[in-house]
Amino acid sequence: MSLDLEANIVETAYARWAPIYDAVCGPIMVPGRRAAAQAARAIGGRILEVGVGTGLSFDDYDHGTQITGIDMSAPMLEKARAKMASGRYPFVKAVHQMDAHRMTFDDATFDCVVAQFVITLVAQPEQVLCECARVVKPGGRIILVNHLYSEVGVAAVVERWAAQRTRALGLRPEFPFARLQAWAQSSENAILVERRKIAPFGLYTLVCFERTGVSAAA
Numbered sequence: 540m541s542l543d544l545e546a547n548i549v550e551t552a553y554a555r556w557a558p559i560y561d562a563v564c565g566p567i568m569v570p571g572r573r574a575a576a577q578a579a580r581a582i583g584g585r586i587l588e589v590g591v592g593t594g595l596s597f598d599d600y601d602h603g604t605q606i607t608g609i610d611m612s613a614p615m616l617e618k619a620r621a622k623m624a625s626g627r628y629p630f631v632k633a634v635h636q637m638d639a640h641r642m643t644f645d646d647a648t649f650d651c652v653v654a655q656f657v658i659t660l661v662a663q664p665e666q667v668l669c670e671c672a673r674v675v676k677p678g679g680r681i682i683l684v685n686h687l688y689s690e691v692g693v694a695a696v697v698e699r700w701a702a703q704r705t706r707a708l709g710l711r712p713e714f715p716f717a718r719l720q721a722w723a724q725s726s727e728n729a730i731l732v733e734r735r736k737i738a739p740f741g742l743y744t745l746v747c748f749e750r751t752g753v754s755a756a757a
């Protein structure tokens with residue numbers, strides 16, 4: 540049986556999450572979100588946030604960046620648009636309702652693609668990674684942050700137990716790093732450049748891929 544989540548489960552789950560998402564998930568995910576945005580800011584320029592959700596990450600960007608967000612959940616995007624309307628985030632250029640498996644952007648549109656707490660939820664993670672590699676420029680980066688499966692120890696046992704019970708919440712606690720590594724090894728245009736646990740508790744892992752190939756500007 541495939542352990543991948545189905546798109547309709549994710550859409551239903553995030554329609555329910557949207558009203559309470561910032562209060563519940565805001566504080567606990569802060570270290571991961573900040574680390575990913577910091578890595579993206581170091582690159583700067585045009586940044587795509589895949590699975591931008593309610594726009595909680597907007598606070599972590601600045602005028603050195605131009606943010607575009609996509610998400611498949613209309614209720615989550617409604618919250619993001621309300622934040623944009625506050626006028627506090629002029630560097631957030633647009634958010635679009637779009638499935639990360641089939642993005643409508645041209646090849647090599649962005650300097651950096653960021654996905655915070657998303658890759659473990661999408662129906663086909665490898666397809667989403669291929670799409671990220673397609674829309675990022677050669678030399679650009681794909682930055683993921685997530686809780687990844689603890690392959691050994693008590694945490695691994697708990698995550699295996701929780702896996703079947705958290706499906707309806709749109710969660711997948713048992714997603715392994717090995718799957719991301721295998722994608723990079725099979726990819727013709729991306730290499731793995733970083734894997735790092737995020738302080739303070741090492742609960743989240745930041746994974747970074749670089750898009751290979753020759754930049755049009757070179």
Ligand SMILES: C[S@@+](CC[C@H](N)C(=O)[O-])C[C@H]1O[C@@H](n2cnc3c(N)ncnc32)[C@H](O)[C@@H]1O
Nearest residue numbers: 553590591592595610611612615638639655656
């Ligand atoms: C856990 S939330 C993370 C939101 C945000 N990145 C954050 O850190 O707060 C996951 C988000 O991914 C979105 N998502 C899941 N599958 C998606 C897909 N195939 N395409 C676009 N967005 C997707 C969900 O709708 C949800 O808003």
